Amino acid sequence: MPDLDILRPHYTSDNLTSLQSHILSEEQQHPGATGDFTWILSAIALAAKTIGNKVRRARIEDVLGDHGDINVQGEKQQKLDVIANEIIMRCLGDRANIAILASEEDEHPVVLRDRAEGGRYCILFDPLDGSSNIDFGVGVGTIFTVFRNERRNESRGLFENDRRQAHDVPHYLQPGFRQAAAGYILYGSSTIFVLTTGNGVDMFVLDQSIGSFVLVERHLKIPKSNKTYSVNEAYVDTFPEGYQKYLNWAHQNGYSSRYIGSMVADVHRMLLKGGVFMYPPTKTHPGGKLRLMYEANPMAMIIEQAGGKALADGQRILDKRPTDLHERTTVLMGSAEEVDHVMEHVHFDDVK
Numbered sequence: 584m585p586d587l588d589i590l591r592p593h594y595t596s597d598n599l600t601s602l603q604s605h606i607l608s609e610e611q612q613h614p615g616a617t618g619d620f621t622w623i624l625s626a627i628a629l630a631a632k633t634i635g636n637k638v639r640r641a642r643i644e645d646v647l648g649d650h651g652d653i654n655v656q657g658e659k660q661q662k663l664d665v666i667a668n669e670i671i672m673r674c675l676g677d678r679a680n681i682a683i684l685a686s687e688e689d690e691h692p693v694v695l696r697d698r699a700e701g702g703r704y705c706i707l708f709d710p711l712d713g714s715s716n717i718d719f720g721v722g723v724g725t726i727f728t729v730f731r732n733e734r735r736n737e738s739r740g741l742f743e744n745d746r747r748q749a750h751d752v753p754h755y756l757q758p759g760f761r762q763a764a765a766g767y768i769l770y771g772s773s774t775i776f777v778l779t780t781g782n783g784v785d786m787f788v789l790d791q792s793i794g795s796f797v798l799v800e801r802h803l804k805i806p807k808s809n810k811t812y813s814v815n816e817a818y819v820d821t822f823p824e825g826y827q828k829y830l831n832w833a834h835q836n837g838y839s840s841r842y843i844g845s846m847v848a849d850v851h852r853m854l855l856k857g858g859v860f861m862y863p864p865t866k867t868h869p870g871g872k873l874r875l876m877y878e879a880n881p882m883a884m885i886i887e888q889a890g891g892k893a894l895a896d897g898q899r900i901l902d903k904r905p906t907d908l909h910e911r912t913t914v915l916m917g918s919a920e921e922v923d924h925v926m927e928h929v930h931f932d933d934v935k
């Protein structure tokens with residue numbers, strides 16, 4: 584009788600888990616879950632694969648460069664910005680549980696249906712962040728966030744201090760701590776999908792040979808420290824003094840600088856290796872350049888879920904009360920110890 588061990592397949596401890604099956608298994612842990620979430624995330628995954636394909640073939644298909652329009656941000660729209668936006672709208676638009684789609688590229692959100700018609704979620708996204716780098720093969724990405732399209736219970740006053748504002752706040756202008764999910768897709772040397780639904784951070788890589796995002800890391804944790812900072816030092820002379828003091832301290836303490844100019848790529852490197860990413864107030868953007876609702880908030884949720892810190896002018900980004908879809912914010916996020924080193928030098932009462 585042959586030794587059965589010889590016949591037994593050599594199973595490894597790590598199974599092959601797709602994004603789809605991962606979300607379904609997560610959903611089963613939430614009693615009463617309706618499958619709505621899976622619906623939405625599978626649509627985002629489909630959009631990600633499609634955009635990734637377009638990004639890789641951009642030069643071949645001659646879709647590089649400017650689209651010719653200026654978007655609501657006052658920035659030159661790249662051809663791929665428009666293409667990525669349309670892809671996401673087409674993938675998500677037919678999901679019957681989505682109330683609102685709000686894009687960096689469009690001044691106003693697309694209202695699909697209200698809650699009475701089944702609109703349970705609001706999706707906000709930057710379809711192609713860092714696209715000005717696309718012509719040179721630098722990593723770019725899609726950033727998204729999901730809010731529940733919840734009615735406000737005025738009697739309970741969900742936003743205690745902003746009761747007056749609660750009557751005016753459309754359902755998508757919610758503080759970041761109410762995000763139901765957040766994530767990004769990095770179109771880099773590989774296509775990487777990073778996701779949190781509030782239960783830790785998971786990372787998937789697109790396996791082109793099977794067309795699926797496969798789970799590669801569960802419950803990612805950002806290293807507590809790493810002597811690397813990520814900031815555009817070209818603006819250093821216009822940074823508030825405390826940031827300049829921090830950079831001088833970092834130079835004297837053996838720090839290195841890494842800055843790609845594409846938030847998804849810069850934050851992803853920091854999530855895996857540790858360090859600090861910041862976009863301080865500058866002369867051009869005294870309130871910061873990055874957008875709160877669909878850049879800073881989703882990244883802040885991911886960084887906090889991974890054990891890091893994410894601040895804006897000394898305040899937790901996720902606690903900021905938004906008043907406009909496209910409002911900007913300063914950003915300071917990363918390894919807890921590295922954020923603390925910056926905070927030791929920047930006194931936010933002098934930043935205003």
Ligand code: P6P
Nearest residue numbers: 712713714715815844845846847
């Ligand atoms: P700057 C890209 O345009 C972007 O919105 C982010 O992806 C990136 O972090 C930032 O702007 C770069 O801005 O002023 O350094 O070029």
